[in-house]
Each structure stands twice: as structure tokens, then as C-alpha cells.
Amino acid sequence: RGVEEPDIYFNREILDRMSDKRNDAEWLAAKRVAPETVFLLFHALNPLVCSGADDEVEEVRLCKLRSAAVQELLINSQTVEVFLGVEKQEEDDGQLAWFALSTEDDPTQLLKHKHHNSFFLQGAMPGLLRLSDDDAGVVAQARSVLAWHSRYRFCPTCGSDTKVEEGGYKRTCLRAGCKSLQGVHNTCYPRVDPVVIMLVLHPDGNHCLLGRKKIFPPGMFSCLAGFVEPGETLETAVRREVREESGVQVGPVQYLSCQAWPMPSCLMIGCHCVATTTDIKVDQNEIEEARWFTRQQVMDALVKDKRAVFIMPPRQAIAHYLLKHWIGCNANL
Amino acid sequence: RGVEEPDIYFNREILDRMSDKRNDAEWLAAKRVAPETVFLLFHALNPLVCSGADDEVEEVRLCKLRSAAVQELLINSQTVEVFLGVEKQEEDDGQLAWFALSTEDDPTQLLKHKHHNSFFLQGAMPGLLRLSDDDAGVVAQARSVLAWHSRYRFCPTCGSDTKVEEGGYKRTCLRAGCKSLQGVHNTCYPRVDPVVIMLVLHPDGNHCLLGRKKIFPPGMFSCLAGFVEPGETLETAVRREVREESGVQVGPVQYLSCQAWPMPSCLMIGCHCVATTTDIKVDQNEIEEARWFTRQQVMDALVKDKRAVFIMPPRQAIAHYLLKHWIGCNANL
Numbered sequence: 121r122g123v124e125e126p127d128i129y130f131n132r133e134i135l136d137r138m139s140d141k142r143n144d145a146e147w148l149a150a151k152r153v154a155p156e157t158v159f160l161l162f163h164a165l166n167p168l169v170c171s172g173a174d175d176e177v178e179e180v181r182l183c184k185l186r187s188a189a190v191q192e193l194l195i196n197s198q199t200v201e202v203f204l205g206v207e208k209q210e211e212d213d214g215q216l217a218w219f220a221l222s223t224e225d226d227p228t229q230l231l232k233h234k235h236h237n238s239f240f241l242q243g244a245m246p247g248l249l250r251l252s253d254d255d256a257g258v259v260a261q262a263r264s265v266l267a268w269h270s271r272y273r274f275c276p277t278c279g280s281d282t283k284v285e286e287g288g289y290k291r292t293c294l295r296a297g298c299k300s301l302q303g304v305h306n307t308c309y310p311r312v313d314p315v316v317i318m319l320v321l322h323p324d325g326n327h328c329l330l331g332r333k334k335i336f337p338p339g340m341f342s343c344l345a346g347f348v349e350p351g352e353t354l355e356t357a358v359r360r361e362v363r364e365e366s367g368v369q370v371g372p373v374q375y376l377s378c379q380a381w382p383m384p385s386c387l388m389i390g391c392h393c394v395a396t397t398t399d400i401k402v403d404q405n406e407i408e409e410a411r412w413f414t415r416q417q418v419m420d421a422l423v424k425d426k427r428a429v430f431i432m433p434p435r436q437a438i439a440h441y442l443l444k445h446w447i448g449c450n451a452n453l
Numbered sequence: 454r455g456v457e458e459p460d461i462y463f464n465r466e467i468l469d470r471m472s473d474k475r476n477d478a479e480w481l482a483a484k485r486v487a488p489e490t491v492f493l494l495f496h497a498l499n500p501l502v503c504s505g506a507d508d509e510v511e512e513v514r515l516c517k518l519r520s521a522a523v524q525e526l527l528i529n530s531q532t533v534e535v536f537l538g539v540e541k542q543e544e545d546d547g548q549l550a551w552f553a554l555s556t557e558d559d560p561t562q563l564l565k566h567k568h569h570n571s572f573f574l575q576g577a578m579p580g581l582l583r584l585s586d587d588d589a590g591v592v593a594q595a596r597s598v599l600a601w602h603s604r605y606r607f608c609p610t611c612g613s614d615t616k617v618e619e620g621g622y623k624r625t626c627l628r629a630g631c632k633s634l635q636g637v638h639n640t641c642y643p644r645v646d647p648v649v650i651m652l653v654l655h656p657d658g659n660h661c662l663l664g665r666k667k668i669f670p671p672g673m674f675s676c677l678a679g680f681v682e683p684g685e686t687l688e689t690a691v692r693r694e695v696r697e698e699s700g701v702q703v704g705p706v707q708y709l710s711c712q713a714w715p716m717p718s719c720l721m722i723g724c725h726c727v728a729t730t731t732d733i734k735v736d737q738n739e740i741e742e743a744r745w746f747t748r749q750q751v752m753d754a755l756v757k758d759k760r761a762v763f764i765m766p767p768r769q770a771i772a773h774y775l776l777k778h779w780i781g782c783n784a785n786l
């Protein structure tokens with residue numbers, strides 16, 4: 121990891137993806153039966169977790185199953201299997217492989233033993249924010265790929281069924297003669313949706329623009345964000361989305377950091393940008409309210425001071441980092 | 454446009470997308486018949502161009518058809534229509550709208566008049582690099598969205614046919630009860646594939662790493678590049694792709710600039726990064742050869758000096774910009 125990169129939730133990588141092994145059927149088969157190999161289970165895109173309470177707050181841990189426990193699941197034709205990679209920190213020669221497994225029906229039905237205290241972590245938000253940083257990184261990868269499998273089972277070019285290849289990173293159309301089989305097409309590969317998320321700075325340098333969606337918890341305000349459209353740059357997308365959602369015009373844009381966001385498979389591209397106008401006119405379809413907040417108000421919210429006039433996005437969201445970074449930059453404390 | 458952003462090919466935006474009009478059927482209908490409205494024609498993702506020779510070099514111009522010419526095409530059920538936006542520079546009140554139209558069969562068959570000297574620009578590379586900067590920006594948007602329509606006609610979740618909505622920016626499944634109709638799903642929206650493209654700098658600061666694919670013209674070397682995978686950050690993707698393709702390990706990554714690349718719908722995210730190892734071991738599947746080039750060798754290639762040992766990627770590619778920018782930065786000339 122480069123020294124400049126902050127350790128943002130979902131971004132930690134404890135595995136080496138070893139994409140060259142995705143086509144190595146023999147190697148994958150050996151790993152599938154190796155006793156130390158780790159299997160993660162998902163149901164309806166929720167990971168199986170082994171400890172922690174069902175209380176919406178406490179940290180939970182991924183349930184790491186061994187090869188012997190999942191043999192029935194592995195031979196089940198409904199199971200989707202994704203090779204995640206091997207653990208980076210290896211002392212000895214053996215590379216410890218990780219896989220993610222998912223079935224439409226509750227996959228724990230096919231487990232060798234019942235696991236007490238284990239449950240599928242319900243509700244992406246805030247459920248998925250309760251993992252350790254190491255587990256969150258693995259879930260970002262696994263959940264994004266599994267979400268693609270659950271939505272892209274059929275060939276979008278001809279509507280036929282597809283088969284899974286390349287360790288879970290390719291779906292190939294089963295209809296001979298389909299256009300998607302001639303040459304390389306993105307229809308066969310997992311989708312990653314780039315999203316810009318931006319802290320808009322007031323021309324006075326002492327305010328920033330935050331908005332709230334209706335679905336936010338009461339009092340929470342966060343950065344504006346939106347999907348990058350075809351044919352756009354990141355900088356153009358930032359200016360367009362801010363204008364659409366708040367009516368504010370934006371000039372220069374500065375990339376800061378990004379975040380994997382597996383709901384279902386976004387790449388959040390975090391920027392600071394500078395407004396050239398300040399009148400707010402919100403797009404009521406998307407945003408309930410948008411406001412300029414002072415630096416002091418952001419600091420109060422950050423430390424949860426009793427004077428705070430709004431609630432920050434949680435520390436696991438890149439919006440939190442964009443706000444914190446602004447406070448840290450040339451703060452006149 | 455922010456002052457920092459270079460004017461890279463495909464990135465210029467002469468239109469305001471006005472996404473709020475995509476659901477305004479009445480407004481769109483009025484624009485469709487307005488005499489000044491501009492229609493661009495595509496066939497097999499190739500734009501109709503009106504001037505310039507069929508010689509693979511000379512600049513060509515988009516053929517801008519008026520409403521009267523395309524009436525038959527507009528009522529044809531095979532036509533895919535995409536609302537591109539309105540021209541930004543407007544003196545009077547009337548907003549000049551632009552649309553892109555495409556049919557499976559040659560759409561010029563349905564035109565009112567035959568246009569002499571017009572032809573569909575064949576071959577994305579280098580054909581699409583022959584446009585003016587203004588036209589290239591419009592084509593980046595139009596071609597990406599049309600490429601999505603041509604590949605994503607069927608619902609990937611259930612395999613049923615879909616209908617086009619929101620001015621060409623949404624496809625909705627026609628099967629009642631399909632999962633894709635509950636909530637918001639990316640299956641309904643155009644796809645944008647983020648790709649990292651990076652100039653790898655040698656630890657000595659005086660060399661950079663370039664590679665060549667088998668399909669490149671003889672002598673050409675360019676930056677390494679690769680698709681961002683699910684659950685990854687841009688920085689992680691840069692390090693993974695460089696290691697996969699060249700065996701070189703990379704430390705810090707610096708985002709510089711990006712480029713829309715409508716073949717079919719990529720977002721090229723351009724970075725500089727610094728190598729921490731220098732031994733090269735290429736992935737023969739993707740790269741034919743990779744080499745460290747000196748600053749002087751890049752300068753020679755840039756000015757097409759007779760001593761040049763390799764050929765630069767064309768000025769329309771962001772790789773060209775990444776190289777030129779490196780030469781411009783702290784060059785010891």
C-alpha cells in the first residue's frame with residue numbers, strides 16, 4: 121500500500137487474487153479439497169457470521185468454514201463458487217486459498233455440521249459496516265462478484281442461460297452463435313459501477329455543502345454523489361451531479377481517494393471540489409435538503425459535540441473521510 | 454472546465470445532458486419535431502460522417518441531420534433513440550437539442566434524401582480518432598450508450614426482452630414479477646467500465662515502463678492498463694495489473710486525469726505510479742514485450758526524432774498525455 125492511501129473500510133486487501141489461477145482447473149480442484157482452505161458462505165448476498173450478537177452494533181466475524189464442511193455444497197449444481205485468492209502473509213510454501221460460496225436456498229442446509237451462534241448478517245446497511253477491516257475487504261470482493269452472478273445469470277445480448285467460468289469471474293453464453301461469443305464483450309465480466317462522491321467547498325473556504333436523502337437516519341447529512349454516465353470524465357460527472365442535485369455550479373475538482381462499495385458493486389471515487397456559485401436549489405426527487413455547513417459545525421459533528429447541528433456519515437463511509445480530511449487541511453483551529 | 458484539466462480527446466462536452474428532460478415525454482416530443490434539432494446516425498456503432506475522405510487519415514465531420522430528414526426513422530420500431538442534450542452556448546431562448554439514432558439495418562435507407570459524400574466511419578480504431586474534438590465528445594457519449602443498447606437488449610436477471618425508457622438511458626424488463634423491477638438495479642442502466650491506465654516510473658526517476666500488445670502497430674509501445682475488478686480501489690487495481698502484466702511491484706499511485714473511451718464504454722483512469730522493483734517478467738497472454746525506456750527515448754519518440762527507438766501512442770489516447778506529462782514534469786533538459 122502506498123503511504124498516501126488512507127485505510128478506508130472495505131479497501132483492505134488481505135488476499136492476493138492470483139487471477140492467473142482462475143483458468144487452472146487442476147490447481148483450483150486441489151485447493152477445493154485442501155483441509156486448510158477457507159470457505160465463506162453467502163445467502164441472498166448476506167455473509168455467514170460466527171460471533172457477535174444480533175444487535176446491530178457489535179462487531180461480527182466472518183464464519184470461515186473448512187473444506188470438509190462444505191463438500192456437499194461444492195458438488196451441488198446450484199452453488200455459485202468464486203475464487204477469492206490466497207492469503208498474502210505466507211511463511212511456508214502452501215498457499216492458503218479462500219473461496220466464496222452461495223446458493224439460492226439457505227446453503228447451511230448442505231453443511232456437514234450445524235454451526236451454533238452463526239447467522240446470515242441481514243441488511244446491507246448498516247449490517248455490512250459491522251465487520252473487522254480485514255473481513256470487510258474480503259466481503260467487498262466476494263459480495264460484488266456474487267451480486268453480479270445473482271443479477272446477470274442470463275446473457276444480456278440474446279437472453280439465453282450462461283455458464284460460469286474463470287473461477288467465478290466470467291459468465292459465457294450457452295447459445296452457439298451468440299454475438300457475445302465473438303471477440304471480448306463486457307457482458308461476460310463482472311460489473312463495477314463508478315460513482316463520484318464529492319465534498320463541495322464554498323468559495324469562502326469556510327463552508328461545505330452537504331445534503332440528505334429521505335432514507336437517511338434523522339439528522340444525518342452527507343456528501344453528494346452520483347453515477348458516472350457513459351462518455352463522461354470524473355470531473356464532468358462531479359460538476360453535473362452537483363448541479364443536478366443542488367443547483368450549485370462547480371469549478372476545479374480534486375481526486376482524493378476511493379472506496380469499494382459492494383452494494384451491489386460500486387467504486388466510490390472521492391473528490392473535493394470548489395463551488396463557483398452558492399445558491400441552493402435541490403432536486404426534490406433525490407435530495408430532501410442541502411445546506412452549507414461551517415467548518416466549526418463539521419468539527420462539532422465529527423467529535424459528536426452536544427452543539428452539533430447534524431450527524432456525520434459513519435466512519436466506514438468515504439464521505440466521513442472526505443469531511444475529516446477537509447477539517448484536517450489548513451484548519452484554522 | 455477546471456483549469457487543471459487537460460483537453461483530452463473524447464472529453465470535450467459541448468452539450469448539457471439535461472437529465473431532468475429524459476422523463477419529460479412532452480418536451481422530448483417537441484424537440485423531436487423542432488426543425489433545428491440535430492440528429493446523429495449510427496450503424497453498427499459507426500457514426501455517419503459527411504465530409505473528409507475515406508483515407509484513414511484526414512479529419513471527418515459528423516453528419517448533422519435535421520428533423521425533417523429523419524421522420525421515417527423516428528417512427529420505425531427498430532430505431533433506438535438516445536437524447537444527448539442541448540447545446541451549451543445558447544444566445545436565444547430556444548435550446549438546440551441533439552439525439553443519436555441507430556437501427557440494425559442501414560438507417561440511411563429510411564432517410565428522406567440520400568446524402569452524397571456521407572459514409573459510416575468504419576473501424577473504431579483508428580476511425581474514431583479522426584473526429585474533431587467537439588465531435589469526439591458527442592460520439593463518446595452517443596456510442597457508449599448505443600453500445601449498451603446493442604449488447605443489453607435482454608434482461609440479464611431473467612432473460613426477457615426489455616423496453617427503452619428515460620430518453621435512452623434505461624431498459625426495463627417486460628416480464629411482470631422480474632426481480633429487476635423491485636427496487637433500483639444496475640441491470641437497467643448503461644454500463645461504464647472503469648479501467649486503470651498507468652505510467653510506471655522507475656525508482657531512478659529516469660525510466661518508465663511501457664509494453665506492447667500483439668495487436669499494436671509495429672514499433673508502438675504504450676502504458677499498461679487493465680479493468681478495475683469488483684471490490685478493488687483504483688490504487689490496488691494499478692498495483693495488481695502492473696504486477697500481473699509485467700512482474701514489476703508498484704508502491705505509491707498518483708491519479709492524474711481520465712478519459713472517456715467509447716470502445717465500447719470504458720472510463721480510462723490515468724495514473725503515474727512508482728515501481729519498487731525493476732525486473733520484468735511479462736504475461737505473454739496479454740503483453741508481447743515490456744521494457745524500461747529512458748526519458749530521452751520518450752522525448753525522441755514524442756517529437757518523432759529519427760533516433761526514436763519506439764512509436765508513441767497517438768495524441769488522442771490518454772497514454773500519450775501520461776507520457777507527455779512525465780516529460781514535462783521536472784525534466785532535466
Ligand SMILES: Nc1ncnc2c1ncn2[C@@H]1O[C@H](COP(=O)(O)O)[C@@H](O)[C@H]1O
Nearest residue numbers: 313345346347361406637638639642643
Ligand atoms: N448503475 C446504476 N445503478 C443504479 N442506479 C443507477 C445506475 N445508473 C444510473 N442510475 C440512476 O441513478 C439514480 C441515483 O442517482 P445518482 O446516484 O445521483 O446518479 C438511481 O435512482 C437510478 O435511477
Ligand SMILES: Nc1ncnc2c1ncn2[C@@H]1O[C@H](COP(=O)(O)O)[C@@H](O)[C@H]1O
Nearest residue numbers: 304305306309310646678679680694739
Ligand atoms: N469489462 C470487461 N470488458 C472486457 N474485458 C474484460 C472486462 N473485465 C475483465 N475483462 C478481461 O480482461 C482482459 C483484458 O485484460 P486487462 O485489460 O488487463 O484487465 C480481457 O481480455 C477480458 O478477459
Ligand SMILES: [Mg+2]
Nearest residue numbers: 346347348361
Ligand atoms: Mg445520476
Ligand SMILES: [Mg+2]
Nearest residue numbers: 346361364365
Ligand atoms: Mg444525482
Ligand SMILES: [Mg+2]
Nearest residue numbers: 344345346406
Ligand atoms: Mg446522487
Ligand SMILES: [Mg+2]
Nearest residue numbers: 679694697698
Ligand atoms: Mg491485465
Ligand SMILES: [Mg+2]
Nearest residue numbers: 679680681694
Ligand atoms: Mg485485468
Ligand SMILES: [Mg+2]
Nearest residue numbers: 677678679739
Ligand atoms: Mg491490460
Ligand SMILES: [Zn+2]
Nearest residue numbers: 275278293298
Ligand atoms: Zn447470448
Ligand SMILES: [Zn+2]
Nearest residue numbers: 608611626631
Ligand atoms: Zn427480467
